[in-house]
Amino acid sequence: MDLLVLSRNNMESLISLSKVAKSFVVGSQVVPVLKDVNLSINRGDFAIIVGPSGCGKSTLLHTMLGLEKPTAGEAYLGQHNLYQNTTEDDRSSWRQKYMGVVYQQSNWIKALNVRENVAFPLLLTGKTREEGLMKAQTKLKEVGMENWAFYIPTELSSGQQQRVALARALITDPELLIADEPTGNLDFKNGVELMEFLVELNTTQKKTIIMVTHDLEYLKYAKRAIRMFSGEIVGEYTGSQKDKLMRTLEMPSKEKHVKSK
Ligand SMILES: Nc1ncnc2c1ncn2[C@@H]1O[C@H](COP(=O)(O)OP(=O)(O)OP(=O)(O)O)[C@@H](O)[C@H]1O
Numbered sequence: 001m002d003l004l005v006l007s008r009n010n011m012e013s014l015i016s017l018s019k020v021a022k023s024f025v026v027g028s029q030v031v032p033v034l035k036d037v038n039l040s041i042n043r044g045d046f047a048i049i050v051g052p053s054g055c056g057k058s059t060l061l062h063t064m065l066g067l068e069k070p071t072a073g074e075a076y077l078g079q080h081n082l083y084q085n086t087t088e089d090d091r092s093s094w095r096q097k098y099m100g101v102v103y104q105q106s107n108w109i110k111a112l113n114v115r116e117n118v119a120f121p122l123l124l125t126g127k128t129r130e131e132g133l134m135k136a137q138t139k140l141k142e143v144g145m146e147n148w149a150f151y152i153p154t155e156l157s158s159g160q161q162q163r164v165a166l167a168r169a170l171i172t173d174p175e176l177l178i179a180d181e182p183t184g185n186l187d188f189k190n191g192v193e194l195m196e197f198l199v200e201l202n203t204t205q206k207k208t209i210i211m212v213t214h215d216l217e218y219l220k221y222a223k224r225a226i227r228m229f230s231g232e233i234v235g236e237y238t239g240s241q242k243d244k245l246m247r248t249l250e251m252p253s254k255e256k257h258v259k260s261k
């Protein structure tokens with residue numbers, strides 16, 4: 001695995017956001033979406049970001065991924081200042097090297113089978129088709145999908161597709177896995193299976209994981225919960241505090257109380 005060289009100021013920080021703000025211009029209006037976000041994701045973290053729809057979770061992930069330049073503030077990936085004196089190509093190559101991404105719904109290349117789809121990111125890094133396909137088969141085995149290699153991805157169930165999506169995200173052996181609502185289309189059983197797999201990746205393969213979810217039930221699998229509201233980080237929780245957060249958010253009256261603050 002090609003490890004990120006960490007920043008000099010903070011030895012453990014893989015991702016570091018400092019005073020990040022992001023506004024979008026919609027018509028004649030400037031809409032602030034992220035406001036003064038400070039966040040550090042350390043090597044070995046399994047962080048879940050929660051918050052209501054529209055609070056900026058995906059925008060925050062896009063900023064970390066090098067896909068969305070902040071209006072103000074700085075975003076670091078290891079020692080790389082993502083948006084200062086860098087090009088799209090720099091960010092794209094860092095993404096390829098260090099990050100695997102899983103979304104709620106995967107974009108498959110429809111003309112390719114499962115194994116070829118999984119191999120694809122490796123071909124972009126210059127590996128041969130044979131190398132790619134061989135590694136894809138190994139990754140499919142890791143997620144228990146080796147017998148589905150010659151299917152077309154859309155022929156699989158949602159749960160199976162997410163496992164294949166994980167294999168594709170992991171094919172380049174990235175240090176970081178970023179997942180935006182990966183359980184969003186899954187029933188509870190498949191959701192739990194996916195979460196257990198993420199825990200395994202975090203503990204045995206030492207992947208650093210950042211995940212966004214709506215489903216508080218899944219908070220218990222993470223080491224750290226980050227709560228967003230209206231473009232801001234309003235709380236960070238670990239251990240028993242995290243369990244308390246789950247209970248608090250499940251009670252609508254308390255949620256209202258927090259919102260009115
Ligand atoms: N490219 C864009 N142009 C204009 N507004 C945008 C753009 N991208 C996001 N927004 C706005 O930013 C806000 C936050 O969007 P974002 O997708 O980050 O929310 P989210 O927390 O991920 O929501 P959800 O849980 O529904 O996925 C929304 O109001 C959205 O309309």
Ligand SMILES: [Mg+2]
Nearest residue numbers: 057058059180
């Ligand atoms: Mg989103």
